Amino acid sequence: IEIVNGKITALKEGTVSITISIKDRDDVVPVVITVIVSRNSSVSIKIVGPEIIYRNQTVTLKVELKGISGEVIWSSNDTQIVRLTSDGAVTGLNPGTVIITAACNGYTATHELSVLGIEDTVSPTFTLEEDFKQREIVNWNKTFDVLKGIKAFDNADGDITDKIRVTKGFDNQAYGIQVVELEVEDSSGNVTKMTREVEVVWNYDVTFIGHAGSYYGLMNSEEAILYAIQVLKYQAVEVDLKQTKDGVFVLCHDDTFAGYTLASTNWSVLKDVEHTATRCSGFPAQNGSAKNTPYTTKLCTLERFLEICKEYNVKAVIELKYSAGINSNDQSRMPALMDVIERTGMRENVILLTSQLNCLIWTRNNGYSDIECQYLVTSLENEATLQRCIQYNLDISFNITGQNSDEWIARYKEAGLKVSCYTFTQYDDYPKLQSWINKGVDFVTCDWHRMDKVVLPEKSDLPLPTYQVTFTDYDGTVLKVSEVKEGKTAAAPANPTRNGYTFIGWDKDFTNVKQDMVVVAQYRVNNYTITYEANVDEIVESSWPSKQAFIDEFYTDLYNWLLTNGKNIKEITVQGNKVTMTKNGVTVSFDSVEGLKNIDKYDFEKTISNIIYKPVVRASDDSAIIEESEDYFLNSKLYRIKYLDLDRYFINCINKYYPSYDKTYTPLSDGRIQIFFRFHQWQQGTDIGPFNSLPKKYILQENPNYTYQLPTDKTTYTIEDEFDLPSATGNHQFLGWYLDRECTIPITKITKGMTGNIIVYAKWGD
Secondary structure, X not given: OEEEXXXXXXXXXXXXXXXEEEEEOOEEEEEEEEEEEOOOOOOEEEEEOOOXXXXXXXXXXXXXXXXXXXXXXXXXXXXXXXXXXXXXXXXXXXXXXXXXXXXXXXXXXXXEEEEEOOOOOOOOXXXXXXXXXXXXXXXXXXXXXXXOOEEEEEOOOEEOXXXXXXXXXXXXXXXXXXXXXXEEEOOOOOEEEXXXXXXXXXXXXXXXXXXXXXXXXXXXXXXXXXXXXXXXXXXXXXXXXXXXXXXXXXXXOOXXXXXXXXXXXXXXXXXXXXXXXXXXXXXXXXXXXXXXXXXXXXOEEHHHHHHHHHHHOOEEEEEEOOEOXXXXXXXXXXXXXXXXXXXOOOHHHEEEEEOOHHHHHHHXXXXXXXXXXXXXXXXXXXXXXXXXXXHHOOEEEEEOOOOOOHHHHHHHHHOOOOEEEEEEOOOOOHHHHHHHHHOOOOEEEEOOOOHHHOOOOEOOOOOOOEEEEEEEOOOOOEEEEEEEXXXXXXXXXXXXXXXXEEEEEEOOOOOOOOOOEEEEEEXXXXXXXXXXXXXXXXXXXXXXXXXXXXXXXXXXXXXXXXXXXXXXXXXXXXXXXXXXXXXXXXXXXXXXXXXXXXXXXXXXHHOHHHHOOOOOOOOOOOOOOOOOOOOOHHHOOOOOOOOOOHHHHHHHHHHHHOOOOOOOOOOOOOOOOHHHHHHHHHHOOOOOHXXXXXXXXXXXXXXXXXXXXXXXXXXXXXXXXXXXXXXXEEOOOEEEEEOOOOOOOEEOEEOOOOOOXXXXXXXXXX
């Protein structure tokens, strides 16, 4: 209590004695008064909670306040027995009894709590939510939360989901089913474990093929194959198939291995032969392998390759290179090949790839319609090729350096065919690879590229809007109506034809369609050449006595023509006997016929091959008019007649061995003309069968009794032109022009509607 001027104020509960002194005259009389201070019944504080808990158990005590409010302060008289937090949560630490106190605004309450020493032996439990899947499918290189759909509870600790640990995760770049291990531990040390499965799959719209295995190891070696599978994680691996003398199928790009000719050496000899060489230049050196890394390898058999692919569940792509019994002229070894494929259990996981068309047709006609086949071409922009693929259900594989537009890719895909492209080499970077993936190809064949460096198109089950693209001819005739999904390329019809004109494309872009549209064909009028022949000299058919005689004379004539005409060709310089040509990023120099013959075949293809023949327009029967032009060796006045049969000679080789090659002598986008590569390769020693049947040689015997002047004007015309042919003059009477050398089909004028390059022959009187 507090007493001020005789006024008593109660401060807290209790009993107190007050002594009061009373003065009576001269005496002082003490008086004792007892004052009792009691609690107000309308104010109270009380702790509510259990009186007994177990060690490691946590409970939260509550406090009931009456007549007061404010912050509650908690305390215990023994921190060794319990742990107490500011919100009243108490955890049993050790057996014993403790007094818990709660205080608020001067009022206190106590609570006696006993902690028993009985341990919690009940393990926590996992609970699985509705979206939980025991096996989760994850796309390659994608992330996944392995705790998705899982919670954990404990009888003592309650919800302990946040204590779940992943003890074994998964590799999102490793295909197949992987077991993920999880565990959770409660505060008493009880542990519960569980597992779930994650299956990593390739669910993208493009498949990666390792080219000849990969660039890490020699081509077609087991080392290169395993690198493509184990490190690059490609879904497919391509190899080149050849045969030994005794018919063992081996993997090799060329006809020789370490100096041994495969076709004339038995496997018993070849199986122990080692070959050492270096690969790795360009970009691959930036991908974990030092430049000029040496590799040593032995020949890998087809059977071993198929065993590897089966072990890793990888698609085996077998390119059928020309070999005995496996070519367009002879398929007698195809049954033996199929036997190896069947014996290794790879029939359902193999792709046959080749330019040897008849081998693919054999596959279709002999009970193997289920085996995937890809027709290997330089360019897919050919109507006959498309129709051939549709007829035999052949997918297409084209060279990225050829003419291969989005529109043509769409046409093959619209026909239900898969489209593959090759090869992204050590010099092709990721943007180039990405550009072709963006075009929607189904396969990309790569030397070294990592798949996680490009944006991969995921397959989607969501339907896209579709639009109609109507293709019309110049006169409004509807050529085709194409249904196309939003953002995709419409499949154009076959290039339309218009007599006297060349189709040059369409008036609108239809590679990213977002609405209905009409697309109109565009044309350019053709210019045709008129070649005037004096027809006074006699042409005598002859021949070369040997292959070497033909080669020597051809290259001698080519060298002499370059010395004479090279100064008129912008890519060529001539200094004395030295000829230098720079074209398509390649430079070649030579000062003799032998120097010309020894040019590297790849360099020859990108340089000299570009000036051998002027590109031609070829008829359906493969015939073409070789017009006169001093800019091309075999079109020049001096050599056109002599080598007139070479056009037939080259086309014969293309038809028999290389049907995918272009027949017009038009360079590919990188400047190559492939048939001249083969011709140069043949003269350097590679055996190419059709070239061994030598062409005819023509000798022009001049007639000295004739002098003449041929027209120099009106040497071209279009379908719209009409004019009389000018006359030739000379020391004999000019009798007119004819379309044949024998002068049986006369022609006097160009009439409107005529088309085509023509040669007209003069007829003379006595």
